[in-house]
Amino acid sequence: MMEPPKHQLRIVSWNTIGIRYTKEKSSKLQLVLDNLIRLKADVAFLQETHIGQKCYKALENITGWRSYFTVHHPRSKGVAILIKNETIFRYLCHDEDYSGGYIVLFCRFHARLYTLVNVYNHQADRYMLGRLRDYLTAINTKGVLVVGGDFNTVLDPAFDRKSSADQAYQSSLRSLLEDFTQFLSLKDVFAAVHPMKEGFTRSQSQSHSRLDMFFLPENITHHVEKCENVKGTMRQSTTGNKRISDHDPLVLDLKVSPLVENKIPEVASMLKEFQYRGAPDRRTGKINAAEILNAIRSLPDSQQKTPDKLSVYDYKKNDLPLTEILKINYNLMLRVNHVPECFVESLRNSDGTHSCNIDYLIFTRILAKRLKVFLTSSFRKVSRVSHSGCIIVTLAKRPQKIKRSFLQESLSSLKHITPTAPKDFTILENLLPKSNDSRKLHQGCTLSANILTMALKHLGNKIKATSKSSGNISICNHRQSLLIYTDDGRIGRILKLLKEFKKSSGLRIHFSYKPRSSGSRHNLSGKLGSKNTKQTSKLTGTG
Numbered sequence: 001m002m003e004p005p006k007h008q009l010r011i012v013s014w015n016t017i018g019i020r021y022t023k024e025k026s027s028k029l030q031l032v033l034d035n036l037i038r039l040k041a042d043v044a045f046l047q048e049t050h051i052g053q054k055c056y057k058a059l060e061n062i063t064g065w066r067s068y069f070t071v072h073h074p075r076s077k078g079v080a081i082l083i084k085n086e087t088i089f090r091y092l093c094h095d096e097d098y099s100g101g102y103i104v105l106f107c108r109f110h111a112r113l114y115t116l117v118n119v120y121n122h123q124a125d126r127y128m129l130g131r132l133r134d135y136l137t138a139i140n141t142k143g144v145l146v147v148g149g150d151f152n153t154v155l156d157p158a159f160d161r162k163s164s165a166d167q168a169y170q171s172s173l174r175s176l177l178e179d180f181t182q183f184l185s186l187k188d189v190f191a192a193v194h195p196m197k198e199g200f201t202r203s204q205s206q207s208h209s210r211l212d213m214f215f216l217p218e219n220i221t222h223h224v225e226k227c228e229n230v231k232g233t234m235r236q237s238t239t240g241n242k243r244i245s246d247h248d249p250l251v252l253d254l255k256v257s258p259l260v261e262n263k264i265p266e267v268a269s270m271l272k273e274f275q276y277r278g279a280p281d282r283r284t285g286k287i288n289a290a291e292i293l294n295a296i297r298s299l300p301d302s303q304q305k306t307p308d309k310l311s312v313y314d315y316k317k318n319d320l321p322l323t324e325i326l327k328i329n330y331n332l333m334l335r336v337n338h339v340p341e342c343f344v345e346s347l348r349n350s351d352g353t354h355s356c357n358i359d360y361l362i363f364t365r366i367l368a369k370r371l372k373v374f375l376t377s378s379f380r381k382v383s384r385v386s387h388s389g390c391i392i393v394t395l396a397k398r399p400q401k402i403k404r405s406f407l408q409e410s411l412s413s414l415k416h417i418t419p420t421a422p423k424d425f426t427i428l429e430n431l432l433p434k435s436n437d438s439r440k441l442h443q444g445c446t447l448s449a450n451i452l453t454m455a456l457k458h459l460g461n462k463i464k465a466t467s468k469s470s471g472n473i474s475i476c477n478h479r480q481s482l483l484i485y486t487d488d489g490r491i492g493r494i495l496k497l498l499k500e501f502k503k504s505s506g507l508r509i510h511f512s513y514k515p516r517s518s519g520s521r522h523n524l525s526g527k528l529g530s531k532n533t534k535q536t537s538k539l540t541g542t543g
Contacts, residue, residue, distance in 0.1 A: 072100025
């Protein structure tokens with residue numbers, strides 16, 4: 001029997017340092033495309049595309065190419081996968097990192113199943129590779145897995161970096177990349193093909209390094225025909241000729257044997273039945289499949305009844321097929337900022353907790369995890385100031401309501417953190433059950449717990465912002481408590497802020513005082529010490 005004809009697939013990975021239209025780079029995208037054609041690329045992995053919400057059309061309709069890309073920021077990050085129109089290709093589905101760090105494309109070339117992963121490993125992001133590793137492990141990739149991109153570090157400093165400095169710089173990202181490749185049993189293709197060659201892909205002044213790489217599973221490296229870096233070409237600019245990028249393109253040639261495969265990735269198995277035909281969602285920070293899988297698998301098993309009569313077991317049993325469907329539904333709700341009433345329905349249990357729909361639990365867990373990033377305490381050393389005692393603020397252990405206006409104020413006060421997900425939590429107001437001008441916070445709900453912590457953090461920031469109101473402020477996330485170190489002369493001012501907080505937030509709180517000279521804590525209804533009785537007797541009553 002004759003063997004089926006073999007085809008070649010050429011994949012080019014290139015950090016372009018921006019491809020969008022600017023006055024300085026008016027034709028840069030076309031120059032990139034011209035070089036891809038010159039290199040005879042079938043597939044292109046582009047990094048640092050710098051595509052934001054106002055400039056994504058630069059990649060949306062490229063003559064001769066099909067494009068799949070992230071939308072993140074016009075001056076940072078962003079990845080894209082381009083497929084040449086002449087390539088025998090079939091799209092199945094894709095997933096994007098919410099911070100623009102990677103894109104995963106499930107597809108077929110000549111009927112063989114491929115999972116293409118394009119990565120830009122930002123030097124300030126310590127979590128992206130871990131998220132990607134967990135996702136690729138969870139989906140149990142079928143067919144040929146190709147991981148490529150700019151990893152912003154080297155694996156072998158002795159070979160992969162040359163600098164005029166006496167000591168080669170050791171990036172902290174190296175250990176994360178080592179963990180990523182070892183966990184997924186991935187092989188550095190260039191190093192395997194050229195064990196004695198340096199192959200630098202980035203040059204800047206007297207520094208040269210091999211930051212751009214392709215990785216394949218060890219058992220399929222026999223598919224490799226060639227892996228080479230190619231010198232990038234020059235472009236004209238207003239200040240003279242310049243290189244298109246300080247990175248050179250990296251070219252990978254793979255042998256492709258046609259194979260008719262009826263199987264498709266589990267993550268794409270329900271899409272045909274769902275028949276979603278909506279326009280591409282080009283917003284930043286969309287919920288992705290990795291977050292959904294993580295949320296489903298973290299749900300505790302429960303036999304409690306739910307309004308939709310579904311169980312956690314039903315979702316865990318079908319977690320992979322459900323991810324793409326849930327992703328579409330959740331991102332649609334985020335886009336229109338609307339939540340159906342049935343989505344937030346709950347059943348009250350005898351212990352005071354509520355049983356919610358599983359879809360609701362998954363969605364709120366994802367948002368709670370995103371919100372938690374902005375609430376994590378800093379581990380930087382804080383200098384202690386002199387204080388005579390500490391006011392301890394705790395939340396009442398009973399069902400809470402938070403005023404809508406205060407919720408909006410607290411959310412808007414969150415500082416943006418790069419390179420995490422965007423801080424757009426406007427949908428929270430519609431996810432929480434309504435009670436006049438307030439929103440109910442269910443006991444035992446992860447999202448409710450994080451909202452309460454956020455409220456305490458907002459209170460702490462207000463106290464800090466009030467001139468000479470306090471010493472140090474410490475937020476205990478796990479205890480949901482706020483510690484205010486202060487002296488006797490400032491207690492009255494702090495009490496006033498606490499009363500304002502109770503009124504504006506609608507939350508019930510307790511606060512007590514612990515003198516520095518004593519190990520005991522004094523409740524508000526008692527005296528706080530003989531020396532401070534006049535000043536601290538104001539601390540009476542709880543909210």
